[in-house]
Structures are given as C-alpha cells and as structure tokens.
Amino acid sequence: MKIKFTKMHGAGNDFIVIDAINQQINLTPAQWRQLADRRFGVGADQILVVEASEATDIDFRYRIFNADGGEVEQCGNGARAFVRFVTEKKLTAKTELKVATMKGIIRPRLEADGSITVDMGAPVLLPEQVPFDVTGLSSTDVADDTLWPLQINGRTIMMSALSMGNPHAVQIVDSVDNADLALDGPAIEHHVRFPNRVNAGFMQILDRHTIRLRVFERGAGETLACGTGACAAVVSGIRRGQLDTPVRVETRGGTLSIAWNGGTSHVMLSGPAVTVFEGEITLPAED
Structure with a gap:
C-alpha cells in the first residue's frame, strides 16, 4: 500500500499529514505505529488525516492518531499544521475554516502574517x-x-x-x-x-x-x-x-x-506551522 504524505511541524511538535480526500486511507493501529516510528517509518509525534466533511456547513473532518496507533480527540499544534496543509495543497481558498474533530468543531484561521490562530473552544473544568x-x-x-x-x-x-x-x-x-x-x-x-x-x-x-x-x-x-x-x-x-x-x-x-x-x-492558540518535506511510503499489507 502506497501512501503520499507531508511531514510538518508546529514549534517542533512533528506530524505526518495525509490527504484522505484524494487517496483511500484505511490503516490498522499497527500501520499507524509503523508510519510514526522514527526508525522503521517516517517518524512523528502524531499523524493527521484530512478528510472531506459529510456536513455542508463544515469544511473538513480532521482525525489524529498518536505514535502508539491510538486515535485521539484533539491536537492544537496539529490544527495549525492542518490549516497550512489544506492551504498549500489548494484544498481550500478560505482563510477561516470550520473543522470537525472527534471532540467537536474547531475554527482555525490563517493570519495575514502567515501565523495561524486556532479557536480551541472553552476549557472543560468539571x-x-x-x-x-x-x-x-x-x-x-x-x-x-x-x-x-x-x-x-x-x-x-x-x-x-x-x-x-x-x-x-x-x-x-x-x-x-x-x-x-x-x-x-x-x-x-x-x-x-x-x-x-x-x-x-x-x-x-x-x-x-x-x-x-x-x-x-x-x-x-x-x-x-x-x-x-x-x-x-x-x-x-x-x-x-x-x-x-x-x-x-x-x-x-x-x-x-x-x-x-x-x-x-474560548481559548485562542497562535503559532507557526511549517512544511518540512513531502514523500511516499509503501506499507506492507496486514495479514
């Protein structure tokens, strides 16, 4: 299975970002772990998956997998990388997005100076x-x-x-x-x-x-x-x-x-997001 990917980071928190709109992605936890492995894969803290939204009022769906292969709810630095990715790949012309995550909607914004601000919602304190x-x-x-x-x-x-x-x-x-x-x-x-x-x-x-x-x-x-x-x-x-x-x-x-x-x-998070390189990796099929 060949997968095209982009390696990115936000303040050193590094990601593999995958376009799942223009390629079919259906990996097992073991395959996510191999991708994130720094010796046997590409290497990353998290893997970010960009998907089309099923709702007309939502721009994208955004999924996050940790290096251990588990899917998690949220990633603030990843949200900034997400915006940089969909902008550079011309998947959107918008500078303000509405994105669905496992835990709800986030609203990231590309600023005029190139930095990215993400509305992370209100903290949950109970x-x-x-x-x-x-x-x-x-x-x-x-x-x-x-x-x-x-x-x-x-x-x-x-x-x-x-x-x-x-x-x-x-x-x-x-x-x-x-x-x-x-x-x-x-x-x-x-x-x-x-x-x-x-x-x-x-x-x-x-x-x-x-x-x-x-x-x-x-x-x-x-x-x-x-x-x-x-x-x-x-x-x-x-x-x-x-x-x-x-x-x-x-x-x-x-x-x-x-x-x-x-x-x-709401908590507002601002900071950089940088593209490092692009590539393609072949993952062995799972038995």
Missing part, C-alpha cells in the same frame, strides 16, 4: 468530564482554580485537571529543566484516576505573561511542544491568579501564544 476520578480526594482552592492531590512515585503532587478536547493534568514546577518527565510523565499519564489516560504538563512561571512548559503527551511521550497542553497550562495559571492573558508559552521547540479571558470564553 472532573467527571475530563474525565478524572475524584472519589475520596480532598481538593484545595487556589483563587478560581481547584487543585487535586495525585499520588505518583511515592509522593503527592498538586495539579489542575481539565480538558481542552483531550485530558490534561497541569502542575507548577520550580524549573522545567529539573523536572523528571521520564519518571513522572508515564506515572501521571497512566494514573488510575484518569480512565482515558492524560497529558502531563509541567509549567514554570517566569512572569505574569510568560511561562516555560514541557508536556509528556498521552501515547507519544515528551514532545517538543503541545498546543492543547499550552492552552491547559495557561488556563490553569490564569485560574490560579498567577498569569494574565495573553501568555507567551516557551517550549523546547518554539514559542506559542495563548489568550483566554476566563469563564466560558
């Missing part, structure tokens, strides 16, 4: 909707935020649990450089209180408009940037009373900008 099991836990209120204790690796961390279309656990650390993501990331991702697993965010606050962030992503491990993780961290920091919108998010792969006015207002 634990049962993240989902996060709070049975038997005692929370601590910090300004407008609710911090929950989580037992990992023999100690307790205090974190915010929220969803940006996918689940996030955000904690504040003194230094992201000293955070042990290799140890703590998997422990948080697979914690029993997150039935759908979770993205683990480690946030260092530099000032009221600037943070540094590392994210251990569900199904991908640590990535150089995470768009929904940046949104979740900023929402948590603003709710804790420690940040003011807009916030510059410094990741290991680049810089993102997040704006959120609190409450039920």
Whole structure:
C-alpha cells in the first residue's frame, strides 16, 4: 500500500499529514505505529488525516492518531499544521475554516502574517468530564482554580485537571529543566484516576505573561511542544491568579501564544506551522 504524505511541524511538535480526500486511507493501529516510528517509518509525534466533511456547513473532518496507533480527540499544534496543509495543497481558498474533530468543531484561521490562530473552544473544568476520578480526594482552592492531590512515585503532587478536547493534568514546577518527565510523565499519564489516560504538563512561571512548559503527551511521550497542553497550562495559571492573558508559552521547540479571558470564553492558540518535506511510503499489507 502506497501512501503520499507531508511531514510538518508546529514549534517542533512533528506530524505526518495525509490527504484522505484524494487517496483511500484505511490503516490498522499497527500501520499507524509503523508510519510514526522514527526508525522503521517516517517518524512523528502524531499523524493527521484530512478528510472531506459529510456536513455542508463544515469544511473538513480532521482525525489524529498518536505514535502508539491510538486515535485521539484533539491536537492544537496539529490544527495549525492542518490549516497550512489544506492551504498549500489548494484544498481550500478560505482563510477561516470550520473543522470537525472527534471532540467537536474547531475554527482555525490563517493570519495575514502567515501565523495561524486556532479557536480551541472553552476549557472543560468539571472532573467527571475530563474525565478524572475524584472519589475520596480532598481538593484545595487556589483563587478560581481547584487543585487535586495525585499520588505518583511515592509522593503527592498538586495539579489542575481539565480538558481542552483531550485530558490534561497541569502542575507548577520550580524549573522545567529539573523536572523528571521520564519518571513522572508515564506515572501521571497512566494514573488510575484518569480512565482515558492524560497529558502531563509541567509549567514554570517566569512572569505574569510568560511561562516555560514541557508536556509528556498521552501515547507519544515528551514532545517538543503541545498546543492543547499550552492552552491547559495557561488556563490553569490564569485560574490560579498567577498569569494574565495573553501568555507567551516557551517550549523546547518554539514559542506559542495563548489568550483566554476566563469563564466560558474560548481559548485562542497562535503559532507557526511549517512544511518540512513531502514523500511516499509503501506499507506492507496486514495479514
């Protein structure tokens, strides 16, 4: 099976983007994993699939597969790559799009300066909707935020649990450089209180408009940037009373900008999206 693809990245968070409008795509989890494998495939944090929409008022459908082969709900950096892809491939002439994802509608926009802004919707803050099991836990209120204790690796961390279309656990650390993501990331991702697993965010606050962030992503491990993780961290920091919108998010792969006015207002994510190369790969047929 031959598949044409485009390799892209958003602040170092890298993607394989596939046009499923002009070619037939029906892969197994094992084949998604092979595509994402950095030694035996193309290599990527996530694979993005562009599909035609069945609804007349929706421009495209957008699907996301993690490097472990599992389909997931949302990807903020991927949404920006998606816009760059459909624009460069001339699949649309619009600069503002309405795109269906597993978790609902997103509205990305190509700006005049070439950057891309994505309306990520309102954050989901109710634990049962993240989902996060709070049975038997005692929370601590910090300004407008609710911090929950989580037992990992023999100690307790205090974190915010929220969803940006996918689940996030955000904690504040003194230094992201000293955070042990290799140890703590998997422990948080697979914690029993997150039935759908979770993205683990480690946030260092530099000032009221600037943070540094590392994210251990569900199904991908640590990535150089995470768009929904940046949104979740900023929402948590603003709710804790420690940040003011807009916030510059410094990741290991680049810089993102997040704006959120609190409450039920939508989170706006802005940043770059870059095409790296195009290619074609042959995947062996599954038995």
